[in-house]
Amino acid sequence: MSDQEETGALTSSVSQSESKQAAADLLRAVKEDPGSALKALQGLVPLLSRADISDKSVVAKTLVDVFACELTRSARTALAVNLLEPLKSLLDDCADDDVRKSVIIVVSQLYPCIFRKVARAPRPDSALWDLMETIKTKVWSLWTDGSDRIKIAAIKLAQRVVMAQSEGLTDPRMDDDHQVNIHTVPSDHPFLRKFQLEAEGSALLDRIVSSLEEPELSSPFGTAVIYTSVCLIRSRPSTANSVLNRLLEFRPHQADLRAASHTENQLQVRFLEKAVKISLNSVLRAATRSTDSRLTSLTPKIQRYLQDFMSRSAKLDSRKRPLDGDFDDPAAKRSRQNIDGGSDSITSLTMPPGPASYSDLFTLIDSNDPLSSFDATSLPLHVAIGMISAGLQHASPDQVQSALGAVFQRFSSLVPLKSAPTDKASGKTGINSEEKRERDEDEDADALPAADADNVINAAKQAELLATDLSEDDRLKIFTDAIDRLIESSSAVDDLNMFVNSNKALNFSGLSNHVAAADWNKNSWVLLLARICSRGLADSAAEEDSQGGSLGEKMREEVRSRLKEYVVADFRNRLDAAIIWMNEEWYGDFIKINPKKKSTGEFADTMPNYAKWASILFENVVLYCDSSDDRFLLRWLSEIPQLSTEMIHSLRTICVDPDRSRLGLRSLKFLIALRPPARDDALDVVEQIYKSDDEMTHNETKELLKQYRPSIVKEESN
Amino acid sequence: MEAHKVLKEAGFNVSSFGTGSAVRLPGPSIDRPNIYEFGTPYDSIYNDLAEKDAKLYQANGLLPMLDRNRSIKTAPQRWQDHNMAFDIVFTCEERCFDAVCEDLVNRGEQLNLPVHIINVEIKDNPEEAAVGAQGILDLAKSIATTSNLDESIISVLNEFEKKHPRLPVLHAVSFF
Missing domain, CATH: 1.25.10.10 (Leucine-rich Repeat Variant)
Structure with a gap:
């Protein structure tokens, strides 16, 4: 039973003055007979004007109690x-x-x-x-x-x-x-x-x-x-x-x-x-x-x-140290502080002798620690993400820094970095991009060579070597691996709420500011990738000179082709992603339009990236849409930023398909009524269908033309 | 109840309450507690337990505790069911402190009477209860001798925590 206590009035030994007696009488009278309160009060009010502060205080407190009574x-x-x-x-x-x-x-x-x-x-x-x-x-x-x-x-x-x-x-x-x-x-x-x-x-x-x-x-x-x-x-x-x-x-x-x-x-x-x-x-x-x-x-x-x-x-x-335990025992106190110290848990900077795996390289706890035998791959992905997020949140920057330093030192004692990128023949020394990818899939399978103490170089120099000694192909490969991992992990996490929550816990505010996203949701990474390819990696000067051959251009195209694969794999459920991507491409092209540069005025010339990838997506939409996809198709047509003549004309394929003609005409009607810049092109398509004498669509196209191009219908009837 | 006893003996006007839904006392095993409604006289609880297994409940200290309690008041009362107002409320567990503060909000502060709520965290066993009750008595005496409690309560509590490092406190001002 909980031992919860309260005290009432805590003063009890003050002598009973006149005012106290009157106040007590009033309170008693009010409690016994609430109707008598006013009469009883008349004896008390004069006490309020007395000079004695203790009298005033007692009377005022009594009035508080009187008003707290049930009157x-x-x-x-x-x-x-x-x-x-x-x-x-x-x-x-x-x-x-x-x-x-x-x-x-x-x-x-x-x-x-x-x-x-x-x-x-x-x-x-x-x-x-x-x-x-x-x-x-x-x-x-x-x-x-x-x-x-x-x-x-x-x-x-x-x-x-x-x-x-x-x-x-x-x-x-x-x-x-x-x-x-x-x-x-x-x-x-x-x-x-x-x-x-x-x-x-x-x-x-x-x-x-x-x-x-x-x-x-x-x-x-x-x-x-x-x-x-x-x-x-x-x-x-x-x-x-x-x-x-x-x-x-x-x-x-x-x-x-x-x-x-x-x-x-x-x-x-x-x-x-x-x-x-x-x-x-x-x-x-x-x-x-x-x-x-x-x-x-x-x-x-x-x-x-x-x-x-x-x-x-x-x-x-x-x-904080835990509260429980014997505070008087100095040994116990010392051992707890050691645990809290964090950095002390890094037992060794050198690798154990013999062949080592990547897992050994990153394992900084003692080999006798029961945790070292735990198979982390047995954890479901979302649990692992949650644990990592929580771990990173609670780790102090110093702790992370010292752990990274320890891994780096171990790594440099194992691998002569200078030769790392070039020594691909053996496939064993150095961490090339292929091995890096495999590391994620099977840590223990990749064996590292034994330590070579002569190759320990200072950390800063090694970092520089790592960045500059990679060939363009290696860099491209590492880049595409990173993009693949991002897409794979986003697709693999079925419980998106969990993913979103774990990201919230990590505080993405800094990142959100950069990508102008209010929150990190299931499509935020699409926005991130779309901006990387449309603006982040775009360098207009370099682009003009390289004519598609630069590393940046290759990286951009890799991102785009992966985004396209992602969207096309499940177009109906990934329409949001497609729209986000297309808006970013359009804006990326728009801000790169150079007014001084001579332009043919063609859509594909002014908006090259948007025109190319929107057309690719459009072809897929047109190909796979069926008669029940009207809401999906109309949303696509209404939300992508710009429609080219070719795109609108591709809708004709749907209109002439007996199973989908109703959907095709509905989409054209939508463009005519609600998307004025696309109206002429859409009416051209309607006109073509009308003139093709297709029986199934004849009446509907005629009605449309009567309203928007009556001259065509008159010509025909004449 | 130990705190109730020492405060009463020191001359304070005291009432005591529980904040749970029922009176729960240890039973023969952890999954078989003895549960009584608030308002059941301590006498009845004492007799019931003595009849069930006097040896066990004597050995685990329940019967002596109930014997002490019945000399202090008739029956356990529930905080949420009473309509009395107090100047100071002491609680002995954080969850009771939470329950009292939230209950005052639920009541709607209709009486407009200010109250100081103080939690002194005490482990629920006879030894710690005795130490904690003495701590609460010390605190009550300090409060009683303070002329302007609203301004000096923080220094009183600070001194208390220094003197009793194993009795951490919480405090709030609210209204009945």
């Missing part, structure tokens, strides 16, 4: 009306923060009663409302420079004002103090103006949530703001969006906190983070149960934030 609405309202003036005097005259805090809490308790009374009374009391306005103004000014006590109370009053002055339930059955809202005010009220009240509420809401950004924030006030705001989201969904957006922007570890020491600062960050997490989980749970779209639409945002929060916490936790 009837009429008793509560009568109390509120009678107390407003004394409370105002107390706020003005008493500078004690404890008293002021209690007064502000009482005001927040009675605000809905006063609001309802003023809004609903047949002859509303404007003096009462003015009094309330004066009190509010006073509280807002105290809030600006007040202590945390005042601020915590003020935030509560602000919350009650926002609740009363924003959209809420209109159901009369829910007409309690908590549900008082802007609809309580009739539109013909003599002096309350709904829009003014709403504007005030909105400004206050903004002030509440922006409190988290103020300098010298303290966690007691910060947590009060967070819970108060979340309560607002729950009770007034109209405030949800603005509150939540600010809450999701709040980063406790970056906040300007008021702390006497570093440990106090850390403590407050921990408290604030906890409050944010509990609050968001609470909203999330409410949103999943709610049918209110203002709440349900927030779910993805909150989930994203909580995911980030969890990964940040995991990162911090991974740096």
Whole structure:
């Protein structure tokens, strides 16, 4: 059973003064008979004007307790009306923060009663409302420079004002103090103006949530703001969006906190983070149960934030030593630190003697470690990707750097790099591109030669050699291998959600910025490849000179042919990829148009890459489309950036095919009606079909021509 | 309940609650706990367990614990089912802290009464409970002697963590 304890009043030994006795009597009387509250109060109010601060404090605290009791609405309202003036005097005259805090809490308790009374009374009391306005103004000014006590109370009053002055339930059955809202005010009220009240509420809401950004924030006030705001989201969904957006922007570890020491600062960050997490989980749970779209639409945002929060916490936790264990044992402490050190786990920079595999080269853990015998190839691909992502996220840059350095050092002790690219005859020494590809397929099959200590060259020099000593063919081969791997792994991962999530966890923000993609989704790699071939590898000057023979040109064509194979393999499901690719090609060609260069004006001349690859894709579409592919074909025709005359004329093949003629004509009609630049070419095709006297299509083509080229139909009939 | 006992003995006005859906006590094996509804008197629970296997429950400390509990209050109460308000709420596990904070949000802060919620993480065994209860008593005394709690709670908790490094704390201000 959980041992959860609470304490109530923690002060017990103060002597019973007159005011305390009167306050206790009042509280008892109210609890026993709520109807007697007003009568009992009349004996208490005079105590508020006494000079003794402890009297004032006791009475003010008692009033807080009285309003927390279950009173009837009429008793509560009568109390509120009678107390407003004394409370105002107390706020003005008493500078004690404890008293002021209690007064502000009482005001927040009675605000809905006063609001309802003023809004609903047949002859509303404007003096009462003015009094309330004066009190509010006073509280807002105290809030600006007040202590945390005042601020915590003020935030509560602000919350009650926002609740009363924003959209809420209109159901009369829910007409309690908590549900008082802007609809309580009739539109013909003599002096309350709904829009003014709403504007005030909105400004206050903004002030509440922006409190988290103020300098010298303290966690007691910060947590009060967070819970108060979340309560607002729950009770007034109209405030949800603005509150939540600010809450999701709040980063406790970056906040300007008021702390006497570093440990106090850390403590407050921990408290604030906890409050944010509990609050968001609470909203999330409410949103999943709610049918209110203002709440349900927030779910993805909150989930994203909580995911980030969890990964940040995991990162911090991974740096901490475990709490459990005997802290007094120095040996135990030392061994844990060694584990956390990370770099210490790299046991050796030299390879074990004898023939070695690539697997041995990359294995930096001790051979006695049980992990070294684990067969990683037995893992499903998506599990392996998840593990690698998580591993990379949690590894420190230093750790990765030292591990890479160790592998490089081992590698250079094994292989005389200078001869690596040229020593292909044996097929064993050096890592040529073929071996590199095989490495991915079967690590253990490729044996490396034994170490040769004389060939150890310094790391920087080797890196340079690796890059420059590769022949063009080798570079092209490595490049196409990389592209193949990218396409293969994208096709192999069936569970795309998993793939997308694992990529999100890796934070692709930098990459996304470069490719102008908002997020990494299943087609982002297509966009990446399309840009590599249309712009990334394109060098207009070199292109003109080389006339297709440069390495860049070869690389571009390799990417394109692989993209084409990918799209054509399953055209219907990869239409998105095809459209992304074609748009990129068109734009790539468009920005390379040189106005000074003489052009024939031909489509294939101005848009060479787009014209070539769009035609290839078009041929495939036309070839494989069947009669049920109308939506697919129309989308293709509407979304590719430009249609050449040849492409449009190729639609004739479909129109004259008895099984597909309806589809062909529909696509032509679509072009005529909705793609004006293609209209003339499409009408030419219609005209040709009409003149061919094909019985099946005759009527439809005639109708079309009547509308767009009536002269042709007249000629024919003559 | 150990904390309830020491706070009560020190003169504080205390109530105690559980936050789960039922009272769960260890049974003869891990998959067979003894489950009682909140509100079942400690007396009845004590007698029931004594009848089931007095030797086992005496040996694992359950019967002595229930005996202690029935001298403190009649029956276990559930946090979510009560409507009392407090100045300070102590919880002894993080999940209870979460449950209390979330419950206050669910209640809608209708009473407008500010409350300090403090979690002192205590392992659920008799030895740690005794140490933790003394820690909570220390904290309650520090709080009782503080005049402006809202401003000084962080330094009070900081000092507490320094003095009791094995009792990590959490804190929040919310409203009933």
